[in-house]
Amino acid sequence: MRGLGTTKSELDVVRQLNRDPLTWFASCVTLASVCVVMALRAADPTLLAVTASIIVVTGLRGLATLRFYRMDKLRKLDPSFERRLYSVLGGLHAGLIGVWVALMTDVASGPLDGICAALAGIGFLIGTIGRNYASTETTRIQVAALCLPVIAGLVYRGSPDHLLAASIFAVVAVVALMNARRVSANYQTALAAKRLNVELASRDLLTRLPNRGAGERELSRRTQAGETAPFALLFVDIDRFHRINDKLSHAVADRLLKSLARTIRATAGKESFVARHAGDQFLILAPVAGKDRALSLAASIQSAIARPQRFIAPAFNITASVGIAEYTLDGTDSEELLHAAEIALNRAKALGGARTVVYKTWMDEEQRENDQLESDLAEAIRHRQLTMAYQPIFGLETGRIVACEALVRWNHPERGAISPALFVPLAEASGLIDGLTELTLDLATSSAAAWPDEILVAVNISPSQLKRGNFDRMLAKALARNGLPAQRLEIEITENLFVEEDEDLAKAIEALRALGVRFAIDDFGTGYSNIGYLSHMPIDKIKIDRKFLTGIHEDRRQAGLLRSFLGFVDSLDMAVVVEGVETHDQLSFLADCAPSSLIQGFLLSRPIPDAELATLWPKEVMMPWPAVDSRRVPATAL
Template identity: 35%
Template sequence: MGVTRFLNALLHPARPGLEQGREQPSRERSDQLSERVRRMLVTTLYAQPSSLAIGALATVSAAGVSAWIAGLPELWVAAVILGMIAVARVVAALGLSPDSEGNSTATLEMVYEVGAFSYALALGCTAAFTILVGTNAEVVVLMVANALGYGIGVSARNAGRLTIAIGQLALSCVPIALACFWVGSIGFIALGFTILLLIPAMISIATNIFKVLRDSIAAAETSKKLADKMQILARTDVVTGLANRAGLNHAMVETMMAVEDDTCLALFWIDLDRFKEVNDLLGHPVGDRVLNEVAKRLRSVSPEGATVARFGGDEFIVFCPITGRKDAERLASEVHAEIMRPFRIDGERLEVRASLGVAMLPEHGRDADTLMQSADLALYHAKVGGRSQTCFYDSAMSRDLVRRREIEDELRSALQRDELSIFFQPIVDLETGRIKTFEALVRWFHPEKGELRPDEFIPVAEETGVIVTLGNWITAQAARVAASWPEEVTVAVNLSPLQIRAPGAALGIKNALREAGLDPRRLELEVTESLFIEDNHATASFIEELSEIGVRFALDDFGTGYSSLGYINKFPFSKIKVDRSFVSGTQVGRKSDAIIRAVAEMGNTLGMDIVAEGLETIEQVQAVKDAGCNLGQGYYFSRAVPDYLAAMLLAQEREQEGRKALG
């Protein structure tokens, strides 16, 4: 290492005074390499050890031939020394792997430096010896050519560590130049000067190679760090600092490739319930802080080795090893408990609930995609089942999904093939027995599966958005049929919240009325309380726009939802339909009777019709009539019937009235 310091001093001589003080730190900064880059440069010394062996074989052979020709024992000794050093270098190059973390950079550099300098000095001195003893010219040429060729070649090969390259060049060439000057003949003096001129030229070349190599490695290192940073950013959620969707996929693949066959893993898909209300009421900055707090809580309860990710929006995923189903249930309970703990943000107390879907490997899937699909299905069932609960995947969920997809595809085709029909169930005046309204109900008669119940395909239509097309079709068909009825008979059509919020919803209703030639005052649109859970401007605009042309609105299934009187006060409802559970359900009794009376009294006071649904017996009819309901609907009067039978019911009613008038 002393030779290295000596060469550094020769290459970078100190300058006196302030100039030295200014330039030395600058040079240190420019020449300072990171340990990683230095390691890579030292690695280049150990690259291709075969080149060391070939070079050593050439020079040792030259020394042996020279000793044989000259017959000098000193040359035999030199050949043996060169051979021993060469063998030691090759063994060191093969034995010390730069890829091993156990071999420090300093050790690798020192070992190589000792061998390189020893070999170069031995070779240079051997060549100088042949000049000094005045042996045969061919011996001198053989050894000098080998020494100079070695010095020139090795200075380029080892340019990755400049001091080693220059040291080898100097130690192999300088002894020859000194010997030439010692002999003093014109030819040798010229050779000595040529060698001395060769050294700075090769130093310049080696320096340029070193700079290019160093800068290339440094640039590659910088690019790698930047690429690593960009990769981390690309896999990290900017709001919570958790893994994002890309980061989750990467972690899942790596984890699943590394686990043993008998390892259990679980994927918890977490969806915050009604989180949109937090953003809408308190703003997105507060929403982001809630998401951050949820992320911290999920990290705190997740076991070691878990991947916690924000999948998007208000959805999170925890992917972790578990010991079994009970362990997964315990962790799900802890997640619920942590998320449900009240939040304190800017003095505001917030409560957040969550729905969880859980799938386990290998029971519910052996690859990432299948596992995520299973957890997603479980989450869907958790939300459909009432939210704020945990649902584990079951194979029946996949069968349900396949069934829903079949229904979705077939429903779209059914609309085009006219497989759907509209049936009409009468709503009767309890005082006179006359039909006041027909409620339009859709029926699907599948050519292969027979009749499909509305509760099978209506939810699918709502989930997939087909309900918009289906609802518009029902309205158009019902309006067309109603146009042929007496003017005092109206038609009622159920509307889905999704249909009402769709762009151009009011225009679709207007077009149906215009094409059917039906007076807007003869159309009643029935909506449920779920429509008003979210204060949606589109809903208010829809009701207001159609009310202005005479369309009437009825509040359906009253008493099963939030039953806020604010809806009745805010919107122009002309009719309230009391849910059948109060009339013919299992809980019918004094309480349900009191509720019907209260609703009926309120409706009569406000000038609204009150319809009792689900009437099946004369006793039920009499009970709701006594309670104050003025309209009734149910099997006691009639089931839903095709349009021609609805027309027959109206005709029979007119005929009976005619006979009464004549009688």
């Protein structure tokens, strides 16, 4: 296995030294054949022994090369050992060639044999330099091992010709070493540039973690290698990360991502592979066996992510969702595993985030259904197949309709009525919300334009949609196309998101209020209710959630809370709508404690099509509210 001290450069060098084994082996066999033929011609026992040694070492180097490629394929290389083995065998090989050349020049039967021996030595020298340019040290060892015996043998002969030959050989060796140094330097420069390119291509520059491509390649490598060791794939997504970009700055968001990357890396452990997949998503390949250990690791990561960041206000609660898939159990290749983990993550996000979901096979069918539903929704929006229902809002004192809440409806051709609680979040998640909002505004303002002038239409809009740069244009277009005055449109915003998006929403709301559009907080009391913001946010109306009415006759504290709050809102000079009026007792309570409030609920009217509203308009059949008996309801409204 690769030691902890092994560097990537050592591995690159060793691979370079062992490159093109077939060409190298063919050259060595050719040289060994020349040595055998010439040794047989000389018939010298010592030369024959050296030649036999050359053949043995050539074979050993061939076996070492085959072993190298096998170990490299299994990713079990120790580059330091391989480099030492290559240097030892290569040095021995070069030394034997040098001794052979020196002996050959001594026992040669004629000048031709001497010249052939010298050429064999020079050829081996050139091949050594060309092959070993990745390592100057290895080149020096083999050149010295080759040249020293040759030079020593020529000098030993002592004749002027041999001394001249020794000098020439020495010069050739020195020049060869100088060229080898230059080539090696160029190679190291090219290798450094290659490493930088690989780094840029495989590492995320912000977090310094492996990037998406590197993560997917590592996952593919593990599955293709058929690893027997179990591992789990954890797909981590930072919940509502866009808030940091929107509310603070990209610089703060980048700083947070770097901090979270370090946190995830440290929590996952050294044995885990962590990569930044995309944006605020991370992949973790963790060597854990079984669902329980994977869940434990996910919980540790979520806990670490949730720790407060010194540079971010505590109001920004950082949480994460995690999808988990297990190798072999949930998939045997990278695509299957990634798909399974992503499906599990999507379900965790759909359940509200800040939770972990382990992949189950039935989730595939659910995902396919969601994908089909998303496609059908896009088609329904494109062909205007959605409709509107309207639930009237009554004045408690007059019993007359003062506004109607527009509720979008989708009657699927195969699945029947689809709840807005299902398809509206789907539109948000899939990017269809613009089209849905535009259609809803157009249908609602078109209907309202035909109503009596004093009747408002209320449309629920998500704060994220309200903050989009195109919403004001979308709204103005709907009003102008249908001829509805802006003063007759009321935008309802869900409270829990309203509080969270405080500052930016205030600016968006102020701009639209300047046009005459009214604003209301919907479902007040269902989220983090901060009464303090009511005094400074630009809103006209508060809609109190139905849960405040539940149990008011059994729970005195509940009744007292509702009574007090109705009085508080009245002191702020805001209109208040009490939702969920379903019994005469509730109606009587509201008539006693808040006669000026507005009311909405099934006791008065269910959501009905636009065509049925005409029967409830004040000028036609609505009766004034009887002051003598506040428990009665106009017959036409029931």
